[in-house]
Amino acid sequence: MHDLYFWYNQSAQMRKQFILIFLLVMGFQTGYANGDSWNKIVSEGKGVVKFYWYPNNVIIANSRDIIDGIEHDLAVSFVSYLEAMYNVDIELQWIETKSFDEVMNTVKDGSGGTFGASSISITPNRSRVYNFTEPYMADVAVLVSNASMPIALSESQLASILKESSAVSIRNTTLVESLQKLKGQLDITFDIRYVKNSGNIIDYINDNPNTFGYVDIANFLVAIESSSNVKRQFLFPVKLEGLAMVFPKNSDWTIPVNDYFNSARFQEDRQEIITKFLGSNATEIINRISKTAEMGPLEEIVLSNREKEAQYEMLLEAARKDQESTKLTTILSSIIAVALVVILLVFLLYKIKSRNNEQLLEQQKMIEERNSQLRSINEEKNNLIQVLAHDLRSPISNILNGSQIIQERENLSDDGSKIIGFIIQSSEKLNKLIDKILDVDAIETGRHNVQLESFPIHQIISRALEDNSAKAKTKNITLSEDISTDLNVKADKVYTTQVIDNLLSNAIKYSDEETTVEISAMIVNDMIRISVKDQGPGLSEDDQKKIFRKYQRLSAKPTKGEESLGLGLSIVKLFTERMGGFVTFDTKLGQGTTFHVSLRKG
Structure with missing residues (x-):
């Protein structure tokens, strides 16, 4: 018992x-559960998508950060679009995290329909770890300070002001990275205090003298409507690629995400939602800034004018409150004095605003004239490039054909054969340069149409390997391939040939003698990913920022003195994106670089 x-x-x-x-x-x-995979939702007709966010309630009425509301409504529109397009039923769930890092780590380790929405800036480092949607808003941060601090007119003056003050920011964000960079640019030090979000940054600076920090443009435009103690410093604005939402690299949601965020519906939703939360004036400013590479003079003028309008409205509001308070007194002289002051202020502000508007119109007219001149010069440049390229091609072709005939028919001496061989090689090189210049010009001017069709990728790769084999042989470089014959892509054959040829040519050009260049193809996230790996010098951080720009010279040089026009990789990115794909790369200094081109499955 x-x-x-x-x-x-x-x-x-x-x-x-x-x-x-x-x-x-x-x-x-x-x-910490993951959302359902896209394949599961399509096959079952229903499923769950999870959005992890930080820091506030996504209902904008209870949120101090304006971006939360925008991202919430965009996510609702995204799900609604997919339900209508694919006839499925999707449950949208929001999961609040304890920190920004928790959002990013959850998405990085997640899969399927797992998304992060927390005013996330697109950066090169993050792009290697996460998939980003198309940006929904320009990512511009401005430096703001308490009204007790003077407005700096030069970098040296700003340095002397900030080194006596304290900064405020959010941990592990591009806002605090911008502050750290500012320390180096001004060669000063200052303390940084941390808060929860951009709204808290505005509140902290408004309430504490001798404080400053970076805030995103959207929250700044809202702040100038109500925070009278927050002023903008006109120096060192920061512009990144954009604000977007993230999802895992291994997610199969790439196609539905691209379907919505590349659609006209997204542009309409984005405009409507941003206008809803920020107003038409702020939306116009953000749209203007998003079209430029950086904060230019015109954008600075428009933003400054909006600040002056907000200050004017605040002064009128203050004057109105003063008038209401005078009603509590019975002294007629005080009422008259206040009325006179209000009238004087309104008159002066009207004159100032009129003068500013006149200056703005003059500056806009001058900028428009300059833009017109630049467009004209650009058109002339394009026409000149076309004329030169076409006019050069004919005599070069004649030289090439004549040289080849001489080489085949004449009994030449060794020296003569070398000279003819050099002429043929140089003529072929010039023809290739002309082809690249005309290709880029045709794409940029819209004269080249994309013809999408399904075809085996191994055929294009085999031909490219054969075309580059002689070039590789001159440097004793081994060309290695790992491609299945049953992988089909949906792409433009001409574009795809040019993309792969450029990647192989570039890899050979920057590889040392007696090394290996590998090319492979596999299915990744329902896309065909073609990878070209070299054993070259790798890319520095500076080279990584400009690798896909036209006519750029990199710190790494061709290993055997080969010529480089600086167009190859820009053509790769341009052609790939025109076919609905994307390009990424992995690199390490001293160990080489691998370029990945992802195309749709055929």
Whole structure:
């Protein structure tokens, strides 16, 4: 009997422990579960997508950060679009995290329909770890300070002001990275205090003298409507690629995400939602800034004019409150004095605004004239390039054909053969340069149409390897391939040939003698990913920023003195994106670079 009682007690304790562990595990899984894969939702007709966010409630009325509301409404529109387009039922769930890092780590380790929405800036480092949607808003941060601090007119003056003050920011964001960079640019040090979000940055600076920090342009435009103690410093604005939402690299949601974020519906939703939360004036400013590479003079004028309008409205509001307070008194002279002051202020502000508007119109007219001149010069440049390229091609072709005939028919000496060979090689090189220049010009001017069709990728790769084999042989470089014959892509054959040829040619050009260049193709996230790996010098951080720009010279040089026009990789990115794909790369200094081209499956 004693043994039976002991066994019963032990079993009860084990059952309690098992239930406790089960509840803990289920709680953990519920808090950090992944959304459903796109394939599952399509096959079953329903599923769940999860958005992880930080820091506030996504209902904008309860949020201090304006971006939360914009991202919430965009996510709702995204799900609504997919439900209508694919006839599925998708449940949208929002999961609040404890930190910005938790959002990013959850998405990085997640899969399927797992998204992050927390005013996330697109950066090269993040792009290697996450998939980004198309940006929904320009990512511009401006430097703001408490009104007790003077407005700096030069970098040296700004340095002397900030080194006596304290900064405020958000941990592990591009805002705090911008502050750290500012320290180096001005060669100063200052303390940084941390808050939860951009709204808290505005509040902190508004309430504390001698404080400053970076805030995103959207929250700044809202702040100037209500925070009278927050002023903008006109120096060192920061512009990145854009604000977007993230999802895992291994997610199969790439196609539905691209379907919506590359659609006209997204542009309409984006315009409507941003206008809803920021107003038409702020939306116009953000749209103007998003079309430029950086904050230019015209954007600075428009933003400054909006600040002056907000200050004018605040002054009128203050004057109105003053008038209301004077109604509590019975002294007629005080009422008259206040009325006169208000009238004087309104008159002066009207004159100032009129003068500013006149200056703005003059500056806009001057900028428009300059833009017209630049467009004219650009057109002339394009026409000149076309004329020169076409006019050069004919005599070069004649030289090439004549040289080839001489080489085939004449009994030449060794020196003569070398000279003719050099002429043929140089003529072919010039023809290739002309082809590249005309290709880029045709794409940029819209004269080249994309012809998408399904075809085996191994055919294009085999031809490219054969075309580049002689070039590789001159440097004893081994060309290695790992491609299945059953992989089909949906792309333009001409574009795809040019992309792969450019990548192979570039890899050979920057590789040392007696190394290996590898090319492979595989299915990744429902796309065909073609990878070209070299054993070259790798890319520095500076080279990584300009690798896809036209006519750029990199710090790495061709290993055998080969010529480089600086167009090859810009053509790769341009052609790939025109076919609905994208380009990424992995690199390490001293160990080489691997370029990945992802195209749709055929």
